[in-house]
Amino acid sequence: MESYLQEVKNFRQQWPEIEFVDLIFTDINATPRGKRIPVSGLDKLQKGVALPLSTISLDTKGNVVESAGLGEDLGEPDNMCFPIADTLMPTANPHVGQLLLSMMDETGVNPNSLFIRNILSGMVDKLHANNTYPCVALELEFYLIDKKRGKQGELQTAINPTKQTREKDTEVYDLDGLDDYADFLADLNRIAQEQGLNTSGALSESAPGQFEINFNHSQDVLRVCDEIIIAKRVIRQVANQHGFDATFMAKPFAEQAGNGMHIHISLVDEDGNNLFSQADGQESPLFYQTIAAMLAQTSDSMALICPNVNSYRRFVPGAYVPTKADWGENHRGVALRVPISDSKNRRVEHRIAGADVNPYILAAVVLSAVLASDTYNKEQCPASLSDDAVDLPVRMSEALDQLEHSELAQYISREFIDLFLACKRSELAEFERAITPLEIDWMLHSA
Numbered sequence: 249m250e251s252y253l254q255e256v257k258n259f260r261q262q263w264p265e266i267e268f269v270d271l272i273f274t275d276i277n278a279t280p281r282g283k284r285i286p287v288s289g290l291d292k293l294q295k296g297v298a299l300p301l302s303t304i305s306l307d308t309k310g311n312v313v314e315s316a317g318l319g320e321d322l323g324e325p326d327n328m329c330f331p332i333a334d335t336l337m338p339t340a341n342p343h344v345g346q347l348l349l350s351m352m353d354e355t356g357v358n359p360n361s362l363f364i365r366n367i368l369s370g371m372v373d374k375l376h377a378n379n380t381y382p383c384v385a386l387e388l389e390f391y392l393i394d395k396k397r398g399k400q401g402e403l404q405t406a407i408n409p410t411k412q413t414r415e416k417d418t419e420v421y422d423l424d425g426l427d428d429y430a431d432f433l434a435d436l437n438r439i440a441q442e443q444g445l446n447t448s449g450a451l452s453e454s455a456p457g458q459f460e461i462n463f464n465h466s467q468d469v470l471r472v473c474d475e476i477i478i479a480k481r482v483i484r485q486v487a488n489q490h491g492f493d494a495t496f497m498a499k500p501f502a503e504q505a506g507n508g509m510h511i512h513i514s515l516v517d518e519d520g521n522n523l524f525s526q527a528d529g530q531e532s533p534l535f536y537q538t539i540a541a542m543l544a545q546t547s548d549s550m551a552l553i554c555p556n557v558n559s560y561r562r563f564v565p566g567a568y569v570p571t572k573a574d575w576g577e578n579h580r581g582v583a584l585r586v587p588i589s590d591s592k593n594r595r596v597e598h599r600i601a602g603a604d605v606n607p608y609i610l611a612a613v614v615l616s617a618v619l620a621s622d623t624y625n626k627e628q629c630p631a632s633l634s635d636d637a638v639d640l641p642v643r644m645s646e647a648l649d650q651l652e653h654s655e656l657a658q659y660i661s662r663e664f665i666d667l668f669l670a671c672k673r674s675e676l677a678e679f680e681r682a683i684t685p686l687e688i689d690w691m692l693h694s695a
Contacts, residue, residue: 252331256290259336263345266338270346272477273299273329275306276364276671277555278606280481287345290336296356297349298326304351304362305667307675308556316670318362328356335474337443340435340485348474364608365470367661371615372469380523382615383514383595384472385465389507389603390483391500392429392457392492400685403500406457406492415456426452429459432490439482445475455504465512469615473607476509498554498602499561506562506569507603512587513614514595525591534621536629539575539596541617542584543630546573546600547640548654549613551647553601555672557679562602563642570600574630574637582633583640600640609668616659644676 259266269290271282281303302324305316312319328351335348351360359366375382394404394414405415410428426433433450440447448462461479466472480496487494499506515523515534524535554560562569568580575584575596585597601610630636641647648669657665 251333252294253291255334255336259290259345260287263338265342266345267343268345269336270339270344271297271329271349272346272481273303273349273351274365274477274606274608276304276606276668277306277308278477278608279306279308279310280477281306281310282349284344290347293331293347296328296330296352299329299349299351300324301327301351301360301362304360305671307671307678313671313674315674316667318667325354327354327360328352330356332474334444334471335478337478338439340439340482340489346478346481348477361661362664362667364606364612364664365473367664368473368608368612368615369470371612371619371659375615375618379517380618381467381516381518382469382618383465383467383516384469384611384614385512386463386472386476386607387460387508387510387512388463388476388479388496389453389458389460389509390480391455391495391497391507392432392459392487393495393500395491395493403495405501409490426450432486432492435489436483436486439486440479443478443482445479446472447475447479453505455501458505458507465514467516469611473611476607496603498556498559498604502561505567508562508569508599509601509603509605509607509610511598511601511610511614512595513598513618514593515618522592522594524594524596529591531594533626535594536626537621537624538618539584540624540626540629541620542596542598542614543573543575543637544624545613545617545620545654545656546583547638547647548650548656549616550600550641551644551651551672552609552613552656552668553605554644554647555606555609556604557644557676559602559604560642560644560647563640570640571642572637572639574632574634576632579633612660613656616656619659620655644672648672648676 266287268284269287270284272280273282302312302318305313305318307313329349332348332350339346351363353360392406394406398404408415408428446464448464450459450461453460484494496507524532526532563571570583574582576582577586578588583600598614
């Protein structure tokens, strides 16, 4: 752990005003959980910190899902968690830093087999052993919204800080809109740079008060996912400082665009050659094999990459959200888009997931198709924009049923899939028990 101690030393020298550090552990929903310690306690973390195993199986409200089997039945055992390298950094609070943790087993020797980051790490190692290096980039969409709710408790779009009027107009790629939020964006970009995030800038998206943050391509898949956890947290912190809420809900407004998280992937060898391209610059057989594998797994993976009831509200026609397992070149209406590119940067953009997805799960889903690609041949890849493309499951219950009986368990983990199913079925059951104002309005006097 000498490298960790050196990281602590450098951190204290660079940020002497920081007094406390948030230790961040992500649950199955990628929600940051943890504790705050004095900065003087960082050295002790080289020996690990004990956290309950059940923290993996927290629901969206932060409660242990007992049906997942990691809570009272086991006696709430602790597992050892250790710092993730290069994640000790400042936050939007000038007196508080943060550090991401990864969970090991009770002994602190072996990676915990249920922690999705560990599972993803194992998948990356398998590909590297085969001289295949995934190179990925993520795009993250979010809304700035008003802290005040409407008369019926509904979300409200943000008050434009320059015009002092409520956002209502769709302005795709609106540069002036970025100027209106210049103070927020300046603080966000400054802190992102201080944190070393590999971002390439912000742009105004296709709905009022919606923005997108793009991340640069990287072969460090785990770091790419770590940075989504960090970015979401700093976006929320900076938004709060500027009088906004920030939301990554997949569909916060019924009549506006949803929030997506797209992942771009290419594959290179150890010399950096793009494995999706042949020497003559044309698409390689692996390119088509990978698309075939991705499409074959798309329906089965929906529950993993659309993890909440709200996730499925994005899937409406005409909203640039795919509803079929299809692919196409330079087409934003498909599940798998091949952007304009040359032989060196040929890649696939996976466009299904919402911004509420766990980034480690999203990456694991994509890599599972890469691992399965050698079981397909080029001829099994359907034609682009095929009329025969399979409809995606757009109800959470259907998606969970498909996941249970899918082949994804052999690439990700049967144990993890079962844990995920238990957690999400528990959440869905609780949601479906709730009596909504809409059904009362419809049925109070008509039933």
